[in-house]
Amino acid sequence: MNKIVTISIGVVIVIGIGMVVIFVWLTNSFTTDTPQDATSVGQQSGTSGVVVTVPGGAPSAQQTTVPLSTTDGGVLQIKDIKKDSAVGEYPTPGYYYIGFHTPIEGIADPTATEDPPYLILFIEPTQYFNVSLLKEPIADTRVAAEEYLIEHLGISQSDMCRLSYMVSVPNRVNTIYAGQNLGFSFCQGAVAL
Numbered sequence: 001m002n003k004i005v006t007i008s009i010g011v012v013i014v015i016g017i018g019m020v021v022i023f024v025w026l027t028n029s030f031t032t033d034t035p036q037d038a039t040s041v042g043q044q045s046g047t048s049g050v051v052v053t054v055p056g057g058a059p060s061a062q063q064t065t066v067p068l069s070t071t072d073g074g075v076l077q078i079k080d081i082k083k084d085s086a087v088g089e090y091p092t093p094g095y096y097y098i099g100f101h102t103p104i105e106g107i108a109d110p111t112a113t114e115d116p117p118y119l120i121l122f123i124e125p126t127q128y129f130n131v132s133l134l135k136e137p138i139a140d141t142r143v144a145a146e147e148y149l150i151e152h153l154g155i156s157q158s159d160m161c162r163l164s165y166m167v168s169v170p171n172r173v174n175t176i177y178a179g180q181n182l183g184f185s186f187c188q189g190a191v192a193l
Contacts, residue, residue, distance in 0.1 A: 065154070069127050070162035079154040081122065086152060094124040099148055118145040129165035138169050138177065139185070139193035146184050161187035 065077040081087045086099050091107070100116035103109055117135040122128070131149070133141045145167075150160060161184060171178035183190030 071164050072162055076159055096122045098152055117141050129163055131167040133169040138174055142185055157186045160184050
């Protein structure tokens with residue numbers, strides 16, 4: 001029995017390390033070149049007052065819904081993000097960007113952005129969302145990312161709090177909040193910015 005527990009813990013650790021490596025790779029692979037020309041993407045503006053240029057603009061009105069497991073053991077019906085024009089799959093199967101994404105070396109992608117304000121990664125096998133805040137002021141960037149994700153998932157703020165997710169900021173952007181799960185601003189336990 002101890003062998004099974006040890007193996008299970010090892011598998012969980014390996015998966016965790018893999019997620020951290022992917023997160024670090026995604027957040028450290030950005031340059032500070034000029035962002036993509038705004039004529040080829042939609043505009044997203046929310047109550048935060050921050051206007052950001054996002055690939056694909058608003059989600060399609062024709063989307064169907066799919067189930068998504070929540071941290072409380074329930075299931076949410078969200079828009080099928082794989083049918084959203086602002087969503088694309090990374091070379092790693094089951095890993096999707098929602099909105100902004102950065103260029104991947106050796107892959108031509110005219111919708112990639114060199115210097116995005118945030119990145120939203122969805123890992124389908126674990127149904128996990130990873131939101132990386134990449135621009136100051138991070139409080140405004142977090143609100144813009146939240147509003148964008150709410151729109152593209154088609155859920156409420158309270159449902160957002162039920163997602164399996166992390167909101168983080170790399171050290172190169174903000175040394176004070178780096179390494180913390182900041183949470184969504186409207187969720188219980190979120191870090192006040």
